[in-house]
Amino acid sequence: MSSTLKRSLPTNDGLLEDVKAILLDIEGTTTPIVFVKDVLFPYIRDNVSEYIKTHWDEEECQQDITELRKQSELDTEAKLDGVEAIPEVEDSKDEDKVKVVQDAITKNVLWQMDADRKTTGLKQLQGHMWRAAYKSGQVKGEVYNDVVPAIKQWIAEDRKIYIYSSGSVEAQKLLFGYSDKGDLLELFSGHFDTTIGAKVEKESYQNISKEIGIKEENLLFLTDVTREAKPATQAGLKTCIVVRPGNTELTEEEKKDFNIIHSFSELLSERREQKKKKC
Numbered sequence: 001m002s003s004t005l006k007r008s009l010p011t012n013d014g015l016l017e018d019v020k021a022i023l024l025d026i027e028g029t030t031t032p033i034v035f036v037k038d039v040l041f042p043y044i045r046d047n048v049s050e051y052i053k054t055h056w057d058e059e060e061c062q063q064d065i066t067e068l069r070k071q072s073e074l075d076t077e078a079k080l081d082g083v084e085a086i087p088e089v090e091d092s093k094d095e096d097k098v099k100v101v102q103d104a105i106t107k108n109v110l111w112q113m114d115a116d117r118k119t120t121g122l123k124q125l126q127g128h129m130w131r132a133a134y135k136s137g138q139v140k141g142e143v144y145n146d147v148v149p150a151i152k153q154w155i156a157e158d159r160k161i162y163i164y165s166s167g168s169v170e171a172q173k174l175l176f177g178y179s180d181k182g183d184l185l186e187l188f189s190g191h192f193d194t195t196i197g198a199k200v201e202k203e204s205y206q207n208i209s210k211e212i213g214i215k216e217e218n219l220l221f222l223t224d225v226t227r228e229a230k231p232a233t234q235a236g237l238k239t240c241i242v243v244r245p246g247n248t249e250l251t252e253e254e255k256k257d258f259n260i261i262h263s264f265s266e267l268l269s270e271r272r273e274q275k276k277k278k279c
Contacts, residue, residue: 015238015259016267020218021160021189023208023237025199026167028224028247031175035142041113043133044126049106051129056102060128065105067121072108084108127171134178141175143184144244150264151187157269160189164208164221169193199228205235222264226254240267 027033055061068086075083084107091097112122133139151161163172169191176184190212197204209216216236223229224247229239240259241250250260261267 015220015240016154016157016159016269018218019159019220019238021162021212021214021220022154023162023164023205023219023221023232025221025223025225025228025242026163026165026172026175028244029222029242030144030147030163031142032144032244033224033246039139039142040126040130043139044129045110045113047129047133048109048125049102051132052102052105056098064121064125064128067119067124068105068108069121071112071119071121082111084111123168127168130171131174134174137178139178141177141179143176143179143181144264146263146265148181148184148187150268151184153268155187160212160214161187162190162192162208162212163188164192164196164199166194166199169195199225200231202231202234205232205237209235209237222261224248226250226258229258 024030027036052061052065065086069088072083072086076085084104086104086108087101089098089101109122109125112119130139134141154161163176165172167175172191172193173185176188192208192211194204196207196211205219205221206216209219217238220238220240221229221232222240222242223232224242224244226241229241233239238259240261241254242264243250243260243262250258
């Protein structure tokens with residue numbers, strides 16, 4: 001790791017010194033990384049067909065379908081392997097013809113998910129489906145047990161808490177607003193997604209710093225991904241890698257180059273004082 005990335009802090013004890021705000025990643029940091037893979041995405045697969053039928057006459061659903069159809073036309077022109085075309089509805093009163101289109105939409109969505117695509121239409125539909133699932137109680141956002149107590153203490157110590165995730169701001173608010181720990185939205189001073197910039201780009205963290213009016217050196221970023229921590233460090237933020245069950249294992253070099261915690265509780269003042277006494 002270059003000298004511009006290497007932290008001067010040999011331990012985690014000084015990480016919160018002069019920190020005015022903490023920026024949190026979600027997957028693998030506040031929330032089990034398997035939540036998206038084992039809960040959110042399977043929900044889409046299991047329910048997309050029924051959702052399309054149930055919400056067919058709603059304007060929002062039709063807007064989603066329009067975006068999916070536009071993408072399917074582009075994919076068909078590009079001759080992508082396995083693409084499922086989405087035809088127009090010839091007669092909206094003909095249930096059989098409507099069903100043919102609905103089935104094509106379902107197949108297209110599943111095909112895109114199999115290819116791990118992130119198209120606008122797909123993300124839009126998924127977001128609307130997840131919103132319905134959260135609000136109905138079919139899905140609850142999973143949050144690690146150590147997260148809320150730590151955030152509350154940091155707030156009590158006059159620090160602000162922000163979320164920065166590749167998932168949309170709406171998706172973030174749904175996860176924390178309908179979590180297994182209750183409605184947590186009041187704990188956060190703001191949310192950022194990739195509209196502020198990609199998480200692997202230094203400028204994104206500088207943009208966040210400007211947006212919230214806090215200097216980079218007064219920000220701490222917690223993430224489970226070193227390729228996000230590196231640009232954050234280059235931008236001038238303090239960074240720390242959160243190691244959780246199921247997260248990608250760090251290399252020996254990464255373990256040497258980054259501050260590491262296994263629980264937010266390791267950054268609580270009580271825990272730090274206990275460590276000092278033991279020393």
